[in-house]
Amino acid sequence: MSRILVVDDEPELREFVAMSLELNEYETVEAENGKKALEILKSEDFDCIVSDVEMPEMTGPEFLKKFREINKVIPVIMLTGVKALNTVVEVMKLGAQDYLVKPINIDELLIAVRKSIEFKRLKDQNIRLQKENERYQHHLEDMVEKRSIQLKDALFGSLIIIASAIEAKDEYTKGHSNRVRLISLDIGKLMNLDNKELQVLEYGAMMHDVGKIGVKDAILQKNKSLTEEEFDSIMSHPAVGANIVKNISFFGPMADCIKYHHEKFGGGGYPDGIKGERIPLLARIVAVADTYDAITTTRPYRKEKTSNEAVQVLLEGRGTQFDPYIVDVFVNNRLYEKDYISKDKIESEAGMIKPSTIILDDEKSFDEIIKPKKNNDEPYIYDEL
Ligand SMILES: [Fe+2]
Structure with missing residues (x-):
């Protein structure tokens, strides 16, 4: 009533x-x-x-x-x-x-x-309906957040599987992808990259050698000098890797990071021989991290070197092979004193390799971040694989 x-x-x-x-x-x-x-x-x-x-x-x-x-x-x-x-x-x-x-x-x-x-x-x-709607909205937001975390973990899990599959082809490179991820992230954070850039960097670094999946194991494991044909095969891995990921919506933004991680700052890298700031920034970071880790771990064709020797190589390649600013960030912040090998071992043995950045939410902006400005036809000079 x-x-x-x-x-x-x-x-x-x-x-x-x-x-x-x-x-x-x-x-x-x-x-x-x-x-x-x-x-x-x-x-x-x-x-x-x-x-x-x-x-x-x-x-x-x-x-x-x-x-x-x-x-x-x-x-x-x-x-x-x-x-x-x-x-x-x-x-x-x-x-x-x-x-x-x-x-x-x-x-x-x-x-x-x-x-x-x-x-x-x-x-x-x-x-009442407004309140119910608000409650529902909150519920949806919670659900989306939970699903995003699950999706992020699942996607990152698939990256770990892919990286492990590449590394299984060559026992010397075990843990390399994760260490390059860790080093690249440290450099990126010191360079004050924003979350979106850091995320593409993290995932791109993890996947940088995905193209090696198409290189014969015998070539990757060879400890003698390679024939020209074998060189061609191994040097195709950045472009092959970029082709693998470029049409997958989640991985697509990392394509340039993968494709250009063997370019040289002064020119002469591969696959396109672009130089300077035409090389996407994230690829320049991965190049430094990749080389540092490759030098400090044993490869089939040479024994590991000390972190100080690796720093020497970075300094010698400052401005020619590597972006000088990125080398300075690495060296001046003494990242070479960090034990990435142990960190990777602890993480992988405990199954704790987890993404440290947020999930992708705006793919268009990633394209803007990592697209090179222009290609040129300078010849490449082969160096670290
Ligand atoms: Fe590579």
Whole structure:
């Protein structure tokens, strides 16, 4: 049963209104003025309020104004005398739902009350739906976040599998992809790359040698000098790798990082022989990380060198093979003192190789980050594989 608060200082009129409503199956509560009504409204809920305009102590508009400060939902119907018609605009502005002119016609009152209660019901429903919608939105956001984490883990898991498959072809390169990832990330963070760049760098570094999947094991494991044909095969791995990933939506952004990690800053690298800043920045970072790790670990064609010897190689290649700024970041921050070999061993043995960057969410921006500006046709000079 709908509840109505009747506010009027004239007892006869108040009781008449209340009785008429009760006869039409409404429950009513009476208040003799605005102050009393506000008191009652503190502890009781109503579906509609019918209030006189002219009352002592607190007028109808004053009551309405105060009430609307605390409640914007319960409809208020104002009862106004002919003399007070000029207050109609004021009370409607203050948030009255409707008004009736005295003397009150019961049928008009009942229609106004019914309309107001229906209006409130719709408003309540709207608020409820809004709240449900907000709850649902939060639920969806939670779900998306959880799924994103699962997806990130699953994708990264597939990278680990791919990297392991490449490394299984050549026992000397075990853990190389993860170490290049760790070194590249350290350099990228020191260069203040943003999260998106760091993510492409992390995944690109992990996948930089994916193209070796197409190189025969015998060539990768050969400890004697390679024939020209074998060189050609091994030097195809950056382009082959980029071709493998370029059309896969998630891995596509890393294609350039993979393709250009054997380019040389001064020119003469492969596959395209581009130089300087035409080589995508992330590929320049991977080039430094890749070379440092390759030198400090044993390869089929030579024994490992110390980190200091590797730093020497980086410094000698500063500006010719490597981006001088990236070499400086690596050397000046003494990254060569970090034990990436142990870090990789601990991570891989504990199954704890996990991505440290966020999931891709805007692939277009990655293209902008890593696209080279222009190719040229300078010949390559073969160096570290
Ligand atoms: Fe490589």
